[in-house]
Amino acid sequence: MTEIRQPTPRRGTNLPRMGDFNLTVILDAIRRTSGGLSRVELAQIVGLSPQTISNISRRLLDQHLIVEAGKEGTGPGKPRTILRLNPSGMYAIGVHLDPAVITFVVLDLVGDVVKHSRMATPAGSDPATVITTIADEIKILIQDSGVDPAKVAGLGVAVPGPIDLDEGSVVDPPLLQGWNRVRIREALAQATGMETLVDKDVTSAAVAETWAGGQSGTGSFIFMYMGTGIGCGIVLNDEVIRGTSGNAGEIGHIIVDPGGPQCDCGLRGCVKSSCIPVVVVAEAEAAGILDGNRNSTEGPDVQEYFARLCDAADAGDEKAIAILDRSAVLVGRAAAVVTNTLDVERVVFGGPFWGRMSKYFLQRVPGIIEENSAARRIHSIEVVGTGVGEDVGAIGAACLVLEHTLAPRAQRLLLEG
Amino acid sequence: MTEIRQPTPRRGTNLPRMGDFNLTVILDAIRRTSGGLSRVELAQIVGLSPQTISNISRRLLDQHLIVEAGKEGTGPGKPRTILRLNPSGMYAIGVHLDPAVITFVVLDLVGDVVKHSRMATPAGSDPATVITTIADEIKILIQDSGVDPAKVAGLGVAVPGPIDLDEGSVVDPPLLQGWNRVRIREALAQATGMETLVDKDVTSAAVAETWAGGQSGTGSFIFMYMGTGIGCGIVLNDEVIRGTSGNAGEIGHIIVDPGGPQCDCGLRGCVKSSCIPVVVVAEAEAAGILDGNRNSTEGPDVQEYFARLCDAADAGDEKAIAILDRSAVLVGRAAAVVTNTLDVERVVFGGPFWGRMSKYFLQRVPGIIEENSAARRIHSIEVVGTGVGEDVGAIGAACLVLEHTLAPRAQRLLLEG
DNA sequence: CTGCCGGATCTCGGTCACTGAATCCCCTAA
DNA sequence: TTAGGGGATTCAGTGACCGAGATCCGGCAG
Incomplete structure (x- = not known):
């Protein structure tokens, strides 16, 4: 379909690159610690010598990327100077x-x-x-x-x-x-x-x-994005995986409901034909929970109807709860396929539809993932909702x-x- | 289930590490070029200066990891000295x-x-x-x-x-x-x-x-291992992905046949219940292609029966061909799930059972993967059999x-x- | 056969990031 | 007030990469 991509040859590195890299490493360490870090702590964490930390801190201070934010001293000795990110840097x-x-x-x-x-x-x-x-x-x-x-x-x-x-x-x-x-x-x-x-x-x-999510944005995780469609973002060892052409994370055709509805790919029960919001809303309509006057299948409309479904569930409507619960199970299965493939330590949920559905999903998904985890004897997989709100995109x-x-x-x- | 894994903090780097790394980069470049490389070519490929290449080559020669293997000169000028891996290094x-x-x-x-x-x-x-x-x-x-x-x-x-x-x-x-x-x-x-x-x-x-597979072991690919079970190895940008605990590549419960047989996980048509060799052999027995006297479901036996099924197919037995063909389709679907998730450029098949099935799989799988590829408008996905034989493990x-x-x-x- | 030329490789000194040792600095506790 | 402890900095040292120039090694024209 397109030109052949020749393999990118692996390249070497040199001194300036090394310097820049260490600078970002230190910045990253500071960024990821809510209270800020002192120079000694940094030396400890990143493995560089205190002198180097001093030099790099100076560069970061000069660039106004970090600031010295008070001292912290318990016991004898010179108190530590805390370095913190400068938000307006x-x-x-x-x-x-x-x-x-x-x-x-x-x-x-x-x-x-x-x-x-x-x-x-x-x-x-x-x-x-x-x-x-x-x-x-x-x-x-x-x-x-x-x-x-x-x-x-x-x-x-x-x-x-x-x-x-x-x-x-x-x-x-x-x-x-x-x-x-x-x-x-x-x-x-x-x-x-x-x-x-x-x-x-x-x-x-x-x-x-990874940048604004705090502790849940570290290490290896997948981000299940609940939007008009469902996709996932992948982070392994703190690095984002993009794939050859930037299209990693397409999980729409993972089959999660063998007896489910026909999908345009010819099979049954794919994610995109069985548990994305449009489908869930349609199910709710069919079950008589929502009136069927929806005049489009597009974003805003769907989101509104989906919210109503959640309202119904929140109000105790058994059928509504069952529908949400089932969609959680299906999405959980898709997530399990990915976690088994990549052996990550965490699944983070988010996206525009997440807020309303979180309650139902967080009850159901952890169990599904645990049950289906091939590595459950070795480590557990954390399931959390993102702290980053509706505007994640x-x-x-x-x-x-x-x-x-x-x-x-x-x-x-x-x-x- | 086990202790919590604290996030590995990202660490810095220093001069000696850089040197070692560049050495491996150069070795890697030499290794991956069948005919060997000259120092100038290396400089070109890895981006380091000719002097550095010279220095590092010397270190590699001293360690007997590479050897100078003849000269190559076209036209005027000093001919290039070809550097090649020393097999016995x-x-x-x-x-x-x-x-x-x-x-x-x-x-x-x-x-x-x-x-x-x-x-x-x-x-x-x-x-x-x-x-x-x-x-x-x-x-x-x-x-x-x-x-x-x-x-x-x-x-x-x-x-x-x-x-x-x-x-x-x-x-x-x-x-x-x-x-x-x-x-x-x-x-x-x-x-x-x-x-x-x-x-x-x-x-x-x-x-x-990646080490012995030549061109097909470069870049980003998945290795579909056809053994007693089916699993996949993952390589992204020339680096092997192992996952948090080393268990990446578990694809046994990807659903590939929505109408298929019940799996121990409670769903239908998982890879491990619908297309691994034991199951395929059982299907062949049920179809009367093989006699049903198999006395175990273990490795050697299965491999032998599987070989007989392939013999039958090779001899033109339509039913045998259909069974192999179908298993290829199912495995292809599983591979497509992974390629869509990771957006790789290649799928490499191999493993102890691969040799006999390759003919049927290579006819079927590329089409399945192409059809199901979310990125098919952007790039194609190569499907090849490994050059590394039965002893890949x-x-x-x-x-x-x-x-x-x-x-x-x-x-x-x-x-x- | 000899000198010329072009390209590959090496030699030598320079730069710069990190490191070890020593010093300076700041605070607590006696 | 003083001793002491720990944090941060200074200073020289190391070593990997880089730039410039020298050197080496053929082929080719005369």
Whole structure:
């Protein structure tokens, strides 16, 4: 279908790369410890000598990425100087282009939202117009946020898959008509003048978790993104897995309900035909829990109806509870397939639909995953809901920039070609 | 179920680590180019300066890991000196502990088998006795091979999962009775005096592919291991994925046949209940292709019956062909689930049963994977059979040692705790 | 046969990140 | 007030990579 990808040869590394990498390692360690860290603690954690830590801290202080935040002394000896991230040391813009709604955020260095906005996705407009609209909104957003534009490191864009990572393009996503092979990266980079990164929404969500998710964003986990569709983001040993073309995490055709409804792939009971919100809502309608007047199968509508289903369940409607419970079981099975394949230590749930369903899912999914875990004799698998709210997509998009600039990715060490 | 794994903090790197890493990078580049490489070409490929390449080449020559192998000059100028791997620069021992048979190999640096042997797995013996037997056989093997023991870098052991990588133990595999939490790594290290590594057989097979598989062992791929069970090894960007506890690649409960037979997990049509060899053989018996006198469901027997089924198919028996064809479709679906989850560029098939089935699988699987690929608009997925023969398990086990010692793993750069 | 030329490789000094040892600094406790 | 302990910094040292230039090794024209 496309050109053959020649294997990227493995490259060497050199002194400057090493320096940069160690800098990001230290920043990462500071970032991941809520209370901040002293220089000695850092030396302990990252394994470098105290002198090196001192030097690197100085560089970080000079760049205003960290600040000295008080002292901490118990017992004799000079008290430790605590180093903490400087929230206003850097900012990133994130845009989530969803078929229904476009979300914008300005994120600071610690991952807090400084400013945010939304607009309905213009229906029927051609991509070029939409892109211009996005670029305009970004400019306004930066202005309104009062953030120094010089401190904005770049722009991240989360889009529904499939994508082509090399091209930075969206490749004909099911719900965005006319968006076939639109090179949104180039277009937005040009329109905004910012360095721009594009990634899939589910991958972005996983990155959001690593950056703004606290303890549950460390180590190896999958992020189950509950949106209009269901996908997963993958993080192994603190590094995001993107796949050859950036399309990792497509789990829509994992079969979870052998006796379930027919799917367009010809088989029965795939995730996308048995437990995504549209289907769940339809089931609820069929069961008479919701009135059947829904006039579209698109995002906002579905989300509203889904909320009503959850309301019914919250109010004690047995049938509603059963439907949600069953969808939790099915999604749990899909997650188990992935955890068994990758042997991760945690499953994090999130996404626009997560908030309402969390109660039912958290009751059911851990058991399903535990039962089905091939490694259950060796370690348990934690199941948690994300702390990052409904805007994970956009926040993750912004985190793409932070991750690219500041995360200690092994890739950063290697020389470029 | 067990202790909580605290997140490994990300560590820094330093000068010596960098040097070692670059050395492995260069060795890797040489290893992966069949004809050898000159110093200038190396500089080009790995991105280091010619001087550095010279220095590192000298170190490699001193260690006898590479040799200068002739010159190559077209046109004017000094001809290039070709650097090639020195096969006898290092050796590794590999053992594959299979429920039916134990395989031993001595491997040289280029991944060629120098010496190999096998024995039936002693049935009913306790693990300690088996381990002693293995250690003895290893000593004999090294002696017989005539290899300088000082050049043997270590011992790799491939075992059926699940395993506990931290402990280096086998955790109650279905077909090895009495092998629950047996710390085989320690035991064999002590008995042989060699540095010992333990890993799952499917992971080892994937490592074998990266080391001895040529072009198809590069980049990102999954290795579908067709043994008594079916599992997969995962390699992303030239690095093997092991998972938190070393148990990645468990795909036995992926559902591939919604209308299929009941599985012990309560659902229908899982891989392990619908397309592993035992099941296929049983189907063939039911269809009257094989006589039903099989007296065990264990390895050697199954393999023999499976071979007969293939014979029948080769001879043109339509029913036999249909059965193999169908199993190919099912396995293909499982592979597609994994390729969609990880977005890899290649699927490599192998394992003890592969040789006989390859013809039927290679006809069917590529189409199944292509059809089901979520990224088919972006890139195609190559499907190939491994060049590494029936002994992949043992060869892979030996490759674990080579990989651990000589592969440019990012992990190598990081300081230890 | 000789000198010239181009390309590969090596030699030598320079740079820079990390490290070991020693020093400076700051606070607690007697 | 003083001793002492631990944190952070300074200073010189190491070693890997890099730039410039020298050296080596053929082929080719004269």
